[in-house]
Amino acid sequence: MKIPPRSLGLGMYQHDVLEKILDEKLSLTSVDAVAEVGVDINSCSLAILEKVPSLTPKLCEKIMKARPLKSRSDLLKISGLGPKTFQNSAAFVRVSSGGCEALDATLVHPESYDLARWLLKELQWKLSTPSSVKVGISEVQQKEEWKAAAEKASTKFNVTTDRCMTVIEHLYFSITSPDPRLRKKATEQKTSSVGSTSGCSTLPTHASTIDKLRDSQLPIRNIVATVRNVVDFGAFVDLGLECDGLIHRSKMGNVPLNSIMVGQEVGVDILGISNNNKISVGLCGLDLPAESRGDNNKRQYTDDRMPAAKKQRKGK
Numbered sequence: 655m656k657i658p659p660r661s662l663g664l665g666m667y668q669h670d671v672l673e674k675i676l677d678e679k680l681s682l683t684s685v686d687a688v689a690e691v692g693v694d695i696n697s698c699s700l701a702i703l704e705k706v707p708s709l710t711p712k713l714c715e716k717i718m719k720a721r722p723l724k725s726r727s728d729l730l731k732i733s734g735l736g737p738k739t740f741q742n743s744a745a746f747v748r749v750s751s752g753g754c755e756a757l758d759a760t761l762v763h764p765e766s767y768d769l770a771r772w773l774l775k776e777l778q779w780k781l782s783t784p785s786s787v788k789v790g791i792s793e794v795q796q797k798e799e800w801k802a803a804a805e806k807a808s809t810k811f812n813v814t815t816d817r818c819m820t821v822i823e824h825l826y827f828s829i830t831s832p833d834p835r836l837r838k839k840a841t842e843q844k845t846s847s848v849g850s851t852s853g854c855s856t857l858p859t860h861a862s863t864i865d866k867l868r869d870s871q872l873p874i875r876n877i878v879a880t881v882r883n884v885v886d887f888g889a890f891v892d893l894g895l896e897c898d899g900l901i902h903r904s905k906m907g908n909v910p911l912n913s914i915m916v917g918q919e920v921g922v923d924i925l926g927i928s929n930n931n932k933i934s935v936g937l938c939g940l941d942l943p944a945e946s947r948g949d950n951n952k953r954q955y956t957d958d959r960m961p962a963a964k965k966q967r968k969g970k
Contacts, residue, residue, distance in 0.1 A: 681705075688746065692761070695729075695747040696722045697863075697896050708742035725749055726758045741765070756781045760828035766821050769811050773822055776803045779829060787829050854878045854921040854938060857894050864896050864931055867924070874924040876938055881918045889914050891922060897931050899924065905936035 659676035660669065668676070688705040695703075695717065703714045716732050717723075726744050729735055749758040755767075760781065762770045773779075777799070780786040788796070804818035811818075854876040861870040879891035879899065888902040889911070901922065903911050914920070921938030928934075 692746050692748050694750045695726075696749065699896070706743055706746045708739050713739070723749060725753055725755045726764055727755075761824035762821055762828070766817070769807060769813065769818065770821050770825060772810065773803060773807055773818070773825060776806065777822070777825075779825060781825075781829060784829055787826065850938065851878050851919050851921045861924075862894070864927070867895065867933075868927055872924060872926055877922050877924060878919055879922045879935065881914055881916050881920060884911065884914055884916060891920065891935060893922075893924065893933065893935070895933070897933060899933035899935035901935045901937060905934075905940055907937060907940045909937060 659680045660673060684705045685707060688702060689707055693702055693706060700714055700718055703709065703717065704711055706714075709717075713732065713735055716734065717729070720728070720732055723729065726747060726749060729740055729744065729747070730737070745761070745763040748760075749755070753759060757764075757767050757770055760770075774781070778786065788799075800819060800822045801815075804815050804822060807813070807818040807821075808815045856878055857867075858874070861867045861874055867874075877893060879893050881889050882892050882898055883890040888900055888906070890898040890900055893899050899922070901920075905925070906914075922935045923938055923940070924933065925936050926934040
């Protein structure tokens, strides 16, 4: 969102394209991405919120001033945001925490909430319990079960079967894989026990925002984070806060940087936060003794990362 298109490094011919066209295409691509992934209405930045379809910059500023919102329906209380705009934008926003309606955190549009509640009961699914969704059955069996429920719902609510199937899919993905970016992940990358997600959980309530994190006692250990970008000096991870954290390559121990992929979940420790909200993160257990981590992996350095004192001793 902050990089001008001419600096994206798209290839040797990008400078032959008019900058106005690049700006337009980048904006459209950003809107498509936001529509695919959705935004948390209470924590997203203004720049991201402005990419939500049907929301104008003025409406976005009003929403920012009205936060926190308790439900999607609170959008209707925003001056200038009418029913039509709500209908076109509601499916792209989420109220992930502190909301009064659990379905507000899903992909389901508010106009289908009654249908969604009936389908949840029919399929015996619970939004807060991923284990309630059957696993280990074939895709054919799964589709047959969904189709049967969709046909019953179609008759009961007088809607098309296709619409019922869409709501079922939205519920399924919201329960099993809330982030659409992770659904197409082809392979799972294995790491050592350093950075493993075993025994990790999401951020505790007392550290669920930047301000709360600043008042918390650090480090906060065993947090599940999702890799959002990998760069030469480390990896940026989504912790569920307003800002991403940075795992510097010096805080990855013996885990190779090229073994970490975008979309992968890793276990991390939050080590610190600066005045300008830069969050320092390390792979889970890295700063603990090897015996405390439950493995025999010791921190290793290549020559270009070895501290100067060690380099001198190595040279002698």
